[in-house]
Structures are given as C-alpha cells and as structure tokens.
Amino acid sequence: MERQPFASAANVSERLAQPPALAISTVIFALRPSAASGRPTLWLPLVRRIREPFRGMWALPGGPLTQADSLLDAAARNLRDTTGLAPSYLEQLYAFGGLHRSPSQRVVSIVYWAMVQPTEAEMAQESENVKWFRADGLETLAFDHNHIVDYALWRLRNKMAYGSIAYHLLGEKFTLAQVREVYEAVLDRTVDPANFRRQLKQTPHIEATEEYLQGGKHRPPRLYRYTGTMAEDSPVP
Amino acid sequence: MERQPFASAANVSERLAQPPALAISTVIFALRPSAASGRPTLWLPLVRRIREPFRGMWALPGGPLTQADSLLDAAARNLRDTTGLAPSYLEQLYAFGGLHRSPSQRVVSIVYWAMVQPTEAEMAQESENVKWFRADGLETLAFDHNHIVDYALWRLRNKMAYGSIAYHLLGEKFTLAQVREVYEAVLDRTVDPANFRRQLKQTPHIEATEEYLQGGKHRPPRLYRYTGTMAEDSPVP
DNA sequence: TCAAAAGTGTTGATATTACACCCATGG
DNA sequence: CCATGGGTGTAATATCAACACTTTTGA
Structure with missing residues (x-):
C-alpha cells in the first residue's frame, strides 16, 4: 500500500x-x-x-x-x-x-x-x-x-486430489466415468472405478439426474450434475 | 505480458x-x-x-x-x-x-x-x-x-491441517507439546496429546535431539528439531 | 448370447480416535 | 509420595484399496 x-x-x-x-x-x-x-x-x-x-x-x-x-x-x-x-x-x-x-x-x-x-x-x-x-x-x-x-x-x-475442480472441465451433465477419466488424465494414473464412484457419491454438490447417457455401446450410465459454485474452495473476493 | x-x-x-x-x-x-x-x-x-x-x-x-x-x-x-x-x-x-x-x-x-x-x-x-x-x-x-x-x-x-507450517512459529528446538499448542492456538480446538504425538513422529523432517527441556515443573520433555526447508510445500521460485 | 461397461458387495489392510495406563520429575 | 504433564499401549471404529460379482445394454 x-x-x-x-x-x-x-x-x-x-x-x-x-x-x-x-x-x-x-x-x-x-x-x-x-x-x-x-x-x-x-x-x-x-x-x-x-x-x-x-x-x-x-x-x-x-x-x-x-x-x-x-x-x-x-x-x-x-x-x-x-x-x-x-x-x-x-x-x-x-x-x-x-x-x-x-x-x-x-x-x-x-x-x-x-x-x-x-x-x-x-x-x-x-x-x-x-x-x-x-x-x-x-x-x-x-x-x-x-x-x-x-x-x-x-x-x-x-x-x-481434494477439491471440486474436475467438474469444471466437464459439461453441465456428466457420467461418473467421465469424472474418473478427468482424474486419470490429469493425475496420469488409473483409478479404480468402483471405489472412485463411491467416493464421489458421498461428496457434496454431486446430484444424480434421472437421465442416462444414450448412444454408447453398452449399458447407459446415469448422468450427474454439479451443484457447487466456482468459488467453492477459495474464499477470495 | x-x-x-x-x-x-x-x-x-x-x-x-x-x-x-x-x-x-x-x-x-x-x-x-x-x-x-x-x-x-x-x-x-x-x-x-x-x-x-x-x-x-x-x-x-x-x-x-x-x-x-x-x-x-x-x-x-x-x-x-x-x-x-x-x-x-x-x-x-x-x-x-x-x-x-x-x-x-x-x-x-x-x-x-x-x-x-x-x-x-x-x-x-x-x-x-x-x-x-x-x-x-x-x-x-x-x-x-x-x-x-x-x-x-x-x-x-x-x-x-496438512503441511509443515507450525514449526516456523517455533524456535530451532521445541517439544512436541509446543507444536501441539500451536495447533490448538491456530485451529482453536483441543487436540489429543497421545495421538498428536504419534502423527508427528511419522511425519518427515522431524528429528529427535538428545536434549530435554529442563526447568519445567514435571518430567522434562524431549526436544525435537525441524529439518525441512521453507519452500517445502510451495514449489514457487 | 456374448462382450464390455455400469454398478454393487465383500474383505483385509490401514489410519483415526478415545482413553487407560505407566514414567519421571519438582515440590 | 503425590500431582502433573510426558510418553506408550490398545481396542473400537472409520476409511481405503483390491477385486469378485451382478446388471444392463448393443451388436
């Protein structure tokens, strides 16, 4: 000053x-x-x-x-x-x-x-x-x-590693597998799908929709939505 | 730029x-x-x-x-x-x-x-x-x-909460109880002495000396030393 | 009906918590 | 010898990692 x-x-x-x-x-x-x-x-x-x-x-x-x-x-x-x-x-x-x-x-x-x-x-x-x-x-x-x-x-x-950042790289609706792919891309290692899903689901601001992603080759995964805000983790004006 | x-x-x-x-x-x-x-x-x-x-x-x-x-x-x-x-x-x-x-x-x-x-x-x-x-x-x-x-x-x-910050508020040598007091002062809550001590001891950069803090009213606690550096957690030039 | 991803369950390992207990010292 | 904080042990609980297993779809 x-x-x-x-x-x-x-x-x-x-x-x-x-x-x-x-x-x-x-x-x-x-x-x-x-x-x-x-x-x-x-x-x-x-x-x-x-x-x-x-x-x-x-x-x-x-x-x-x-x-x-x-x-x-x-x-x-x-x-x-x-x-x-x-x-x-x-x-x-x-x-x-x-x-x-x-x-x-x-x-x-x-x-x-x-x-x-x-x-x-x-x-x-x-x-x-x-x-x-x-x-x-x-x-x-x-x-x-x-x-x-x-x-x-x-x-x-x-x-x-601990923060709600990954969602901002995805669209409004996303599958949990997509979130996992973000983690794997950024951290550059594979992540167990089963455990990852469980962790996410007991995380706040992740809301399940009633929609499913169609058009894949296999069982259609459920779509989720992130309900948090941008300033979630950094309380800076 | x-x-x-x-x-x-x-x-x-x-x-x-x-x-x-x-x-x-x-x-x-x-x-x-x-x-x-x-x-x-x-x-x-x-x-x-x-x-x-x-x-x-x-x-x-x-x-x-x-x-x-x-x-x-x-x-x-x-x-x-x-x-x-x-x-x-x-x-x-x-x-x-x-x-x-x-x-x-x-x-x-x-x-x-x-x-x-x-x-x-x-x-x-x-x-x-x-x-x-x-x-x-x-x-x-x-x-x-x-x-x-x-x-x-x-x-x-x-x-x-997870970082080696507390030591920088203390002198060169300190007791584990002093570290705990720093945590309690900053986080404003009490911490279990036994568990806290164990956590610290399996943390890196904490080195036991052969000295004990004399002059207290009770059993003299062992002194420790922090061997880490200032830039430990933030890799910024 | 088969392959593959979605999603669930189970188990053993590991970390966290609470708290009982022993140790050493000054008074 | 006793009060007090230093320091160790331990059992209950929560969390985590690995992986077997069931479900649902497209082809």
Whole structure:
C-alpha cells in the first residue's frame, strides 16, 4: 500500500524510478481427445507473439492490466478477447515478479488459471496466431511461461486430489466415468472405478439426474450434475 | 505480458491511461503468550498510517515495489525495514486488485505472509507507530486489510491441517507439546496429546535431539528439531 | 448370447480416535 | 509420595484399496 513510516523510507523512494509494468496472463485448461488414443487429455491455448521480445514464439494469452477492470475481470476479458472462451472456472494462480522475466522492461504478471468445458473448447477459434497444445511436453515458450504452466499443472493436480475442480472441465451433465477419466488424465494414473464412484457419491454438490447417457455401446450410465459454485474452495473476493 | 494479438487490441490500449500502482504488503504472524491465560496465541504487528488516506489507522506493513527487488525480496525488505524482523517463513499470499481498495488511486497489492519465531518476536521493537495485536478480534484497519488478514488466517489454518507450517512459529528446538499448542492456538480446538504425538513422529523432517527441556515443573520433555526447508510445500521460485 | 461397461458387495489392510495406563520429575 | 504433564499401549471404529460379482445394454 502507500508508503509506510519506515526506518529507511528515504532509501526506498530513491529506488522508485519508474514502476514495473503490470500484466495479466491466463493459463487455460480444457479437455480434448488425444490424437492417438482418443482418451481425454489436457490442452491449453497459446498465442503467437507478433513482436519482440520472443517474436514468433508461443506464449500464454495476456495483456496489460487496464484501469477499469479488477484483476478477475481483466483475466476474464483477456480470455474472451484472445480465444473467445467463457470459462467455467477462473481463479488467481500466482503473481510472478522476478527481475528478468522479460529482457526489455521489468514486468510483474498476475497469472490466473481457467478451465473451460469441452463444448466451449471445440468452438474456440484457432488461427494462425492462436492454437491449442497438449499441456504435457510443451515446446519452449516465451518468457518464463513454461515455468508458469508447470506450476499451474502442479496446482491443478493438487487441487484435484481434494477439491471440486474436475467438474469444471466437464459439461453441465456428466457420467461418473467421465469424472474418473478427468482424474486419470490429469493425475496420469488409473483409478479404480468402483471405489472412485463411491467416493464421489458421498461428496457434496454431486446430484444424480434421472437421465442416462444414450448412444454408447453398452449399458447407459446415469448422468450427474454439479451443484457447487466456482468459488467453492477459495474464499477470495 | 506485453500486448498480444487480440481481436480488440485497440480497445485495450485505449483503456491504458496510467497504470495502477503496485505495492507489497506483509501479514506477519508470531506466537505470543496471551495476556489472560498465558497460553500462546497468534499476534501480528501493524503500523500506524502517518498520512492520508486512513491517517492514524493501523495497517499492514507495506510499501511500493522497488525496481531492484523481486517480489519475495521486496517483502523481506519490507518486513525488516518496518519491524526489524527476519522471517523463518515467507510466502506469497495473494494479489489484491479490486478497483476501490484505496480511495485515492488504484493500487494493486501483492501480499506476502510471514511467520517469525518467538525469540525474534520478543526482540521486535514496538514504537508509537508499530505495535503488536492479537490476530483475532482486530479493530477496523485501513484499506481492505481486515479482509486480507482474514484470508491469511484462513490459509494458515488450512495449511496447518496438512503441511509443515507450525514449526516456523517455533524456535530451532521445541517439544512436541509446543507444536501441539500451536495447533490448538491456530485451529482453536483441543487436540489429543497421545495421538498428536504419534502423527508427528511419522511425519518427515522431524528429528529427535538428545536434549530435554529442563526447568519445567514435571518430567522434562524431549526436544525435537525441524529439518525441512521453507519452500517445502510451495514449489514457487 | 456374448462382450464390455455400469454398478454393487465383500474383505483385509490401514489410519483415526478415545482413553487407560505407566514414567519421571519438582515440590 | 503425590500431582502433573510426558510418553506408550490398545481396542473400537472409520476409511481405503483390491477385486469378485451382478446388471444392463448393443451388436
């Protein structure tokens, strides 16, 4: 906040010079079928940089923080402007403020992470400068963005373990097997279907509908609905 | 990060005007004996504002982000300059960027939270403008600082439940009962000594020393040492 | 009627809880 | 020798993981 009665207030203000730039970026996760196996895997959209530094390289969607928007609003706007996506989940990830993140000027990036539903993700326009990539095994990105994505993945896996995150990657109605597939895709290990189902069913905010998913090859599974909210786990304004 | 190839890049740059100010603040926790019961309770140091806005009110220690410091460094400097404290734990809490946090200008605060050991906390100079307060039942603070403290407390309790946080509030050597007291103070409930001790002992990074705490009224308890690091639970640079 | 996923039941292992009990020390 | 907190043992309970088994559908 504004300056405080420091012992060394003088020193501090000397160093002020011009303040660091403030930017908002977003790591956007969505489920897409793997090209090889067809099973759902984690993808994220990146944008190609059209100017220096790192011109031509892929980077997280982002832009400067605008005066009129709160941080969350700025992230949401960012997401919409870049990819046309409306997130089902959007939360602050971390503020990155290392001295040499950008070669030109000092930039502090407040990074959000988002999850979008598969239907949304399909509609998202790709273009010359906006493309989806698999979250694992990314090429080298601009700035410290590989590092940021790694951290986002770590948080995602963490929050998945005990938290109601997975649902935000699915549509409004889903089968319990689909939830399990999300877990398996993100945590990258198989999960016992029987036990997983039991755990889910004694979890709050999971409501059984009277509908069944038709069109499969086998017995039609029941559809469920998530009744929780976005801010379930992080009581931040 | 720098501007991206938006559909609406033009709109965005129009809104740029002057960028929001960037500040660093810190919520500093330490254990101090309660005035009433003598049992350890959570305290934090606040500084009195000597200028508008909120002149005369108490606020979190903080200041502008200086060009030469990373976010973590800035928080550490902040802490040292304000209270003379060296933290045993320092981690990013959250970035607060609501539009009306400060009545004058738009301020984005990146808030860190710290824990200092009791010996440190005792030495900390109090003064007319720096004073320790009990973390519960704080009076109304400047800006949105009550809200920030509440969030820090929530995170602290959360992380305490499964994480190696409590040790950072204690000195280098401590008894298991002291750790339990920290849990009881922070979580505000009693904990079974026998079970708690067992849980701790099968936790990593807790090492028994050959020393015993002398001078108590009863059987001298064994002293333990924490061998973990600060960044144990949050893999952030 | 067969293959395969949906969904249920059962069992042994492991973790958690409550609480009885012994140990060591200062007074 | 006794009051008190340090420290250990143990039985009841809840939770978890593995896997056999039944159900329901499309082909």
